[in-house]
Amino acid sequence: MYFLKVKEINLLANERSKRMNLFIMKIQTQNLVKSVFLFVFLGVQIAWTQEKTKVLLDADTANEVDDSFALARILMEPGIEVVALNATQWQTAHWSTPSTMEDSYRLNAYLLGMMNISIPTFKGGTARMFDWGDRAQHSAAAYEIIKQVEALKEGGKLTVIALGALTNVASAVFIQPAIAEHLELYWLGSTYDFEEGILLKNDFNCAMDQYAINHLLFSEVEMHIMPVNVASKMQFTYDETRAKLKDHFLGAYLLKVWDDHIDGGRSSRTIWDLTIIDAVLNPSWAEEVPITTSKDNGNRTIYYYKDFDAAKMREDFYRKIISYQRP
Numbered sequence: 001m002y003f004l005k006v007k008e009i010n011l012l013a014n015e016r017s018k019r020m021n022l023f024i025m026k027i028q029t030q031n032l033v034k035s036v037f038l039f040v041f042l043g044v045q046i047a048w049t050q051e052k053t054k055v056l057l058d059a060d061t062a063n064e065v066d067d068s069f070a071l072a073r074i075l076m077e078p079g080i081e082v083v084a085l086n087a088t089q090w091q092t093a094h095w096s097t098p099s100t101m102e103d104s105y106r107l108n109a110y111l112l113g114m115m116n117i118s119i120p121t122f123k124g125g126t127a128r129m130f131d132w133g134d135r136a137q138h139s140a141a142a143y144e145i146i147k148q149v150e151a152l153k154e155g156g157k158l159t160v161i162a163l164g165a166l167t168n169v170a171s172a173v174f175i176q177p178a179i180a181e182h183l184e185l186y187w188l189g190s191t192y193d194f195e196e197g198i199l200l201k202n203d204f205n206c207a208m209d210q211y212a213i214n215h216l217l218f219s220e221v222e223m224h225i226m227p228v229n230v231a232s233k234m235q236f237t238y239d240e241t242r243a244k245l246k247d248h249f250l251g252a253y254l255l256k257v258w259d260d261h262i263d264g265g266r267s268s269r270t271i272w273d274l275t276i277i278d279a280v281l282n283p284s285w286a287e288e289v290p291i292t293t294s295k296d297n298g299n300r301t302i303y304y305y306k307d308f309d310a311a312k313m314r315e316d317f318y319r320k321i322i323s324y325q326r327p
């Protein structure tokens with residue numbers, strides 16, 4: 001009898017042990033599921049809350065072919081949040097239209113529609129800055145720059161990429177000087193002789209608003225400049241561009257921009273603005289150096305691009321355009 005009781009006790013103990021093990025396994029499984037869920041949830045939250053680089057674009061899109069090429073490239077970049085697309089003027093050009101800023105604004109809107117992207121677009125000044133008094137061109141574009149800076153977190157900077165005359169950017173700084181230290185400007189324009197240390201302002205973008213570039217050189221705006229004498233090696237041939245892009249809806253549109261331009265029959269052209277766009281998107285593809293400007297150009301440190309990998313930028317452009325799908 002004693003043996004039977006001991007046996008029963010052992011069986012009971014084993015049963016309890018099995019139940020306890022099952023209970024522990026159940027708890028461990030539940031905790032594992034919770035951990036996996038939490039990991040996935042946090043991963044999604046991080047992906048949702050990870051901030052993109054905010055960029056404001058300013059372009060004279062109706063002036064040349066390169067603006068549309070450059071804008072198309074940055075507008076599809078997943079790591080960039082374009083907060084606004086401003087139109088700037090090129091009214092003093094010999095081949096200007098009656099309303100150059102309006103034409104640029106219209107093409108900006110058309111490109112956004114073509115790509116099915118919803119981004120606020122703003123009209124800039126209709127001409128260069130004024131000669132005296134209140135020199136600013138008061139426009140929606142200038143005030144949007146001010147608004148975006150004032151909305152920044154403390155210590156933040158707004159990245160502005162300007163592809164044409166600096167009328168809108170300089171007007172914003174003229175209207176509200178305090179925003180200057182909160183602007184990070186990337187611009188295509190001027191020429192720079194790296195051996196002699198000579199900065200010249202006789203290129204197209206400077207000529208469209210001489211006062212604007214001078215005002216910014218004497219401001220606290222952080223300036224990163226792609227000089228035109230460096231950007232000039234970004235060459236595209238029409239035959240290659242057509243062969244690579246003609247079967248894609250966005251590529252076909254960019255080819256039409258080339259064909260419809262006043263000198264659309266050219267067999268090759270410089271896609272100037274793509275250089276500064278790619279210098280921002282792919283910093284390792286460009287060489288940038290600090291320079292100190294002369295006293296008549298602000299006597300301060302600005303940053304000039306000295307070289308870039310044109311082949312990488314060109315191939316990346318073709319690849320990104322033909323792979324683009326409307327969202």
